[in-house]
Amino acid sequence: MAEISFIKLPEVPLEMHKVRIVQKLSLLPLEERVKKNKESGNNAHWLKNEDVFIDMLTDSGVNAMSDRQLSAMMLADDAYAGSASYYKLEKIVCEIFGMKHFVPAHQGRACEHLLCEVLLKPGQYVPMNHHFTTARAHILKSKGKVEEFLYDEGWQAQSDLPFKGDVDVEKLRDFILKKGRDKIAFVRMEAGTNLIGGQPVSLESFRKVSKLCREFDIKYVLDASLLADNIYFNKTREKECQNMEIKEIISLICKQFDIIYFSGRKLACARGGGMCFLSEEDYLKFRDLTPLYEGFLTYGGMSIREVEAMAVGMEETLDFDMISQGPIFIAEMTRILTEQGVPMVTPAGGLGVHIDCTKFLPNVPPNQYPAGALHSALYLAAGIRGTERGTLSEDRDKNGNEVIAKMELLRLALPRRVFTLSQLHFAADRIIWLYENRDLIGGLQFTDEPKVLRFFFGKLEPIGDWQKKLVKKFRKDFGDSL
Numbered sequence: 001m002a003e004i005s006f007i008k009l010p011e012v013p014l015e016m017h018k019v020r021i022v023q024k025l026s027l028l029p030l031e032e033r034v035k036k037n038k039e040s041g042n043n044a045h046w047l048k049n050e051d052v053f054i055d056m057l058t059d060s061g062v063n064a065m066s067d068r069q070l071s072a073m074m075l076a077d078d079a080y081a082g083s084a085s086y087y088k089l090e091k092i093v094c095e096i097f098g099m100k101h102f103v104p105a106h107q108g109r110a111c112e113h114l115l116c117e118v119l120l121k122p123g124q125y126v127p128m129n130h131h132f133t134t135a136r137a138h139i140l141k142s143k144g145k146v147e148e149f150l151y152d153e154g155w156q157a158q159s160d161l162p163f164k165g166d167v168d169v170e171k172l173r174d175f176i177l178k179k180g181r182d183k184i185a186f187v188r189m190e191a192g193t194n195l196i197g198g199q200p201v202s203l204e205s206f207r208k209v210s211k212l213c214r215e216f217d218i219k220y221v222l223d224a225s226l227l228a229d230n231i232y233f234n235k236t237r238e239k240e241c242q243n244m245e246i247k248e249i250i251s252l253i254c255k256q257f258d259i260i261y262f263s264g265r266k267l268a269c270a271r272g273g274g275m276c277f278l279s280e281e282d283y284l285k286f287r288d289l290t291p292l293y294e295g296f297l298t299y300g301g302m303s304i305r306e307v308e309a310m311a312v313g314m315e316e317t318l319d320f321d322m323i324s325q326g327p328i329f330i331a332e333m334t335r336i337l338t339e340q341g342v343p344m345v346t347p348a349g350g351l352g353v354h355i356d357c358t359k360f361l362p363n364v365p366p367n368q369y370p371a372g373a374l375h376s377a378l379y380l381a382a383g384i385r386g387t388e389r390g391t392l393s394e395d396r397d398k399n400g401n402e403v404i405a406k407m408e409l410l411r412l413a414l415p416r417r418v419f420t421l422s423q424l425h426f427a428a429d430r431i432i433w434l435y436e437n438r439d440l441i442g443g444l445q446f447t448d449e450p451k452v453l454r455f456f457f458g459k460l461e462p463i464g465d466w467q468k469k470l471v472k473k474f475r476k477d478f479g480d481s482l
C-alpha cells in the first residue's frame, strides 16, 4: 500500500480502494447456529452461505472484483472458436509470465490433472516444496508419489524464517541422486505455499531449484495460484527485490520455469485458470488434450465473461496497492491475536490468518481433529466459517490409518478487498473469547467419511457434550447478544 502516515491516531491498514457494491450479511441467532452446525456435520463445506456471517472459507473465486473487471465482462466476445477475449487473455498472461504459449483451463486443479496425464508415469516422484490438496490428489490418482523438501523450520508454526516455502536444495539433490533422474516426473514449486500458512518462497530459492532442475534436465513447474502474495513478500522481505517493480520480480521468478500454471480464482480475481509453456513441444501436448477435458482452446471451460475479467485481473496483479491489501490485513489480524496470546502461524503469510491448533487445543489429540473442532466452535461463537487445514484435510493411508498432518491449522481466509477492519476485529474478539474458554472445546469424529479429499464432503459429530457446554458458556458471557 502507499506510504501514508497517521499523525494523531495509531496506524491501521488503509484501503486503497472504495466499496461500491455491497452484499447484505446477517448473523443468525445462537440457537440457529447450533442447528446449522449440526446439520452441516461440523463441516463448513456443507453450510449454506446464507447461514454464515463472515465467510472465511477460502479466497478462491470470492475475491472482490474491480470496476475495470466488471466493465470488461460486458465487452465479452462470445464465440466457441477464436474469441477476441481469449486472445486478450493469452497476450497478457504470456507477457506477465514471460512465456511463449498459453492453454486455458476451467480452474487450477484442471491444470494439475493435465500435468499428471502428460508428465507423470506410474511410480514416478513429484518433488516439491509442499503439496496442495488437489495437486497431491491428482498425483496419487495417477499412481505417482509426492515428496516434500521444505527446511524443517518451514513446518514450524512459529518461526522467524521470512521464506518458509523455500526448498532445502541439498536434500532435493540427494533425493534425485538416490532415486535416479528417470524416477522424477517434474519438480513442482508452489508460490505462497498454501497449507503451511500462505508462506512465501524467496527468489533465491526459486533460482537454486531451477539450477538443479537444469543440471538434471528435469521439468520445473510453478504453481502460481498464490504468486501475487508471494511477490508482496519478495518485495518487502527480500533485499534484492526491495527496489524492484512488481513486473520485474515476477519476470525474474517466472523465467526460471518450463511450465507455469495457476488458479485464476486466486491470482486474477476471476473464476478460471490456465497454463503457460516455454517450449512449443510441451504446449502442443497440453493443447491437444484441452478439447477433451476443458473445452475448445479459446475458452477452456470458462465463461467468456470470466475470460475478460481474468485478463484485467492479471493486469491488476502488477499493482502493489492491489497485492498488498491481503497480506497487510492478515498481518494486522495476526498481530492482534498474537498480542492476546493466541498461538498463530508466524510470520504472517498470505491468503489468510492461520491459528496453530496444536497449541490452541493441546488436549485434543490429532486424530480428533483439533482444527476441525476449533472451526465448529468458531461457527457456534461467531457465525464465521474457515477451513480446517490439518489431519482432517489428509486422507487415510491404504491400510486405513490416520495420516497425522505436520501442521494442525485453522485457516481464516481473507479474500482480497472483501472484509473491513471492523469485521476482522469482531472475528479476533470471538477467537480471543474461544481461547480463554479453550478447555471447553473437545474433539470430533467422523459419522460419514469419504475416501478421497474427505474434508470436502465428510460429516462429523462432537465427541461427548462439549459443544453444549460451550453454548451454555456463550449464553452466560454474551447474554442476549448475537
Ligand SMILES: Cc1ncc(COP(=O)(O)O)c(C=O)c1O
Pocket: 060, 107, 108, 109, 110, 132, 134, 135, 190, 194, 223, 225, 226, 262, 263, 264, 265, 266, 272, 273
Ligand atoms: C496453491 C494452489 N494450487 C492449486 C489450487 C487449485 O485451484 P482451483 O481451486 O482453481 O482448482 C489452489 C486452490 O485453492 C491452490 O491454493
